[in-house]
Amino acid sequence: HTTGTDAVHVEEEQRLRTELRERFLRSLILMSNKEVYFSMYERVQVQAKFGASDIDILNFQVSDLQTPLGVQKEAILRCQDIISYSFDL
């Protein structure tokens, strides 16, 4: 093989990566200000209004977090503690 075909390959991977990422960011935009249900580790379920995410998607900023211990007006959820989350359109 040649370095030329490698460059084409890298470019194609980068294009696919961009498309996948753009779609993911659109899903975050769609989620803003919606009620989101979070399934956390240890079978904990919480519900909150989604605000924003940091650029690395390590943390979610949420409002009115409803937990088994009460309601938190403002909170940060660590993404590593979340198994999945869902919202209705």
Add this chain to the structure above:
Amino acid sequence: MQDWCKKRPHEWHKYINQEVRVTAHDKNEYQGWVFTVDPVSGSVVLVTLHGQQSTSVRVVMGHAVRDVEVLKEGDEEIAQQLNALFMPAGSQVLTN
């Protein structure tokens, strides 16, 4: 499938518009149409279409994904339905 997060973009890209069953941590299973896989975290964005009435989105975090099984190939109609949900309203084609 412990190395789900280490897959290459072209491998994740093949799942777009496919109906899949994702098995996650603690044997949690989720079914839906794949809108995308975040190439940074490996998180899978699934859409469940319940007819005209309701549509829901479920995102399974990449670190919790154990297995992804393809159930059905999506067609152009599914692709258009998914795109219409996520793309900005201004870019949608409106008909009378």
